[in-house]
Amino acid sequence: MLFAVLLYPRVTALDAVGPYDVFSxxxxxxxxxxxxxxxxxxxxxxxxxLVADATLDEVTSPDVVVVPGGHGQADLMSGGPVRDWLRRTxxxxxxxxxxxxxxxxxxxxxLLRGRRATSHWLALDQLPAFGAEPTGERVVRDGKYxxxxxxxxxxxxxxxxxxxxxxxxxxxxxxLGIEYDPQPPYDAGVPSKAPADVVDYLRQHRRFVLTGxx
Amino acid sequence: MLFAVLLYPRVTALDAVGPYDVFSxxxxxxxxxxxxxxxxxxxxxxxxxLVADATLDEVTSPDVVVVPGGHGQADLMSGGPVRDWLRRTxxxxxxxxxxxxxxxxxxxxxLLRGRRATSHWLALDQLPAFGAEPTGERVVRDGKYxxxxxxxxxxxxxxxxxxxxxxxxxxxxxxLGIEYDPQPPYDAGVPSKAPADVVDYLRQHRRFVLTGxx
Numbered sequence: 001m002l003f004a005v006l007l008y009p010r011v012t013a014l015d016a017v018g019p020y021d022v023f024s025x026x027x028x029x030x031x032x033x034x035x036x037x038x039x040x041x042x043x044x045x046x047x048x049x050l051v052a053d054a055t056l057d058e059v060t061s062p063d064v065v066v067v068p069g070g071h072g073q074a075d076l077m078s079g080g081p082v083r084d085w086l087r088r089t090x091x092x093x094x095x096x097x098x099x100x101x102x103x104x105x106x107x108x109x110x111l112l113r114g115r116r117a118t119s120h121w122l123a124l125d126q127l128p129a130f131g132a133e134p135t136g137e138r139v140v141r142d143g144k145y146x147x148x149x150x151x152x153x154x155x156x157x158x159x160x161x162x163x164x165x166x167x168x169x170x171x172x173x174x175x176l177g178i179e180y181d182p183q184p185p186y187d188a189g190v191p192s193k194a195p196a197d198v199v200d201y202l203r204q205h206r207r208f209v210l211t212g213x214x
Numbered sequence: 215m216l217f218a219v220l221l222y223p224r225v226t227a228l229d230a231v232g233p234y235d236v237f238s239x240x241x242x243x244x245x246x247x248x249x250x251x252x253x254x255x256x257x258x259x260x261x262x263x264l265v266a267d268a269t270l271d272e273v274t275s276p277d278v279v280v281v282p283g284g285h286g287q288a289d290l291m292s293g294g295p296v297r298d299w300l301r302r303t304x305x306x307x308x309x310x311x312x313x314x315x316x317x318x319x320x321x322x323x324x325l326l327r328g329r330r331a332t333s334h335w336l337a338l339d340q341l342p343a344f345g346a347e348p349t350g351e352r353v354v355r356d357g358k359y360x361x362x363x364x365x366x367x368x369x370x371x372x373x374x375x376x377x378x379x380x381x382x383x384x385x386x387x388x389x390l391g392i393e394y395d396p397q398p399p400y401d402a403g404v405p406s407k408a409p410a411d412v413v414d415y416l417r418q419h420r421r422f423v424l425t426g427x428x
Contacts, residue, residue, distance in 0.1 A: 014235035014392065017262070021228035021365065024259040031261045040254065040265045045238040047245045048231070049265030051254045100393075121393060138397045150393025151235065152369065160399045172402035172412045177423055178228065179314075179335060179364025181403025182396035183352045185374045188386035189395030198386045209391055 004062035007035040007052045010072030013043040015099040022158035025174045034059045044071045056085040061092045069100030071212030077108045099154035103147040107132045115142040120150035122206050218276035221249040221266045224286030227257040229313040236372035239388045248273045258285045270299040275306045283314030285426035291322045313368035317361040321346045329356040334364035
């Protein structure tokens with residue numbers, strides 16, 4: 001199975017690397033990072049470069065497409081090579097997946113029309129404009145489309161997909177291998193659980209959280 | 215606060231990127247990736263390059279040292295520039311931290327002598343040889359040393375440290391920002407919860423899990 005993880009400037013590193021470290025641990029899976037150009041792509045905050053090893057033109061028919069979110073997502077919504085690549089690869093993919101605001105890129109490419117999908121909680125309300133139906137679930141599967149909520153949810157999405165593709169035992173072995181027995185020191189990972197002032201703060205800075213720009 | 219994340223060949227990407235995406239979201243935090251040389255460092259499975267932006271010699275007094283684990287850890291245990299760097303930076307760090315088998319590097323540098331610490335569950339039994347006391351906790355703090363269990367636990371470690379350093383509200387805002395409300399599709403993240411045959415399989419392939427070599 002060939003997994004293609006899309007990189008673009010100001011992508012969120014964990015959106016891409018969470019699924020990568022799950023998918024790549026399954027024997028027989030190959031994961032390639034693709035970008036408009038090969039070479040380092042600077043992530044969201046700028047202090048990490050992730051290397052794209054192939055151009056969009058070099059990876060045209062991966063089995064699984066993985067679209068991470070991040071501040072740079074907004075710049076890609078109105079068309080261009082990334083949107084063309086998403087449509088082209090989706091035509092033959094077994095699974096088309098996203099993490100966080102990556103689902104907005106799939107939606108803008110017209111791929112989630114009439115589909116249930118999710119996104120970062122601050123971005124969910126942008127889905128209907130593209131004909132997608134937002135849900136509050138952490139991982140949403142509708143046909144071959146598997147979308148995940150914000151950032152860290154890509155790990156849950158990837159384990160779900162490994163289970164579907166390779167079976168429960170393989171997925172459990174990967175989970176045990178990465179010791180994924182989460183114990184967050186706080187219970188504030190969704191708006192319904194976080195303190196109201198923390199939720200308000202992020203809502204007020206919503207544009208910055210989603211795009212890195214005020 | 216300057217956070218230095220160590221990179222070395224065959225590091226586990228998620229060990230480094232989980233903490234990075236937590237620490238870098240706190241205003242005032244700078245995160246720099248350091249390696250023996252600058253430029254791309256290939257991670258564990260080989261299909262991802264993470265870019266080191268500074269050499270060890272260029273980052274001598276970070277506030278926080280972050281040591282990820284990975285297949286390449288075993289090659290660094292017997293000394294060399296990385297061990298020298300760990301000792302040098304630890305002398306002035308506010309916090310010295312590790313994820314997964316990264317704690318073995320700290321231990322081999324003599325920094326965990328008489329300390330409680332953790333590591334990947336398959337590597338825990340290597341800690342006593344270096345005078346460290348292994349525990350079964352996911353995140354262990356002993357003085358300024360904060361060690362985390364396998365791979366994904368780096369996210370919990372980083373949120374814990376942000377809470378200690380910047381307060382609960384900031385840590386909760388980061389948690390909500392990365393929507394860290396984990397919902398693994400299986401409950402197999404530690405040996406006590408995983409199916410016995412899955413645990414046995416990983417134990418039998420322990421050397422491969424830890425070093426990538428049979």
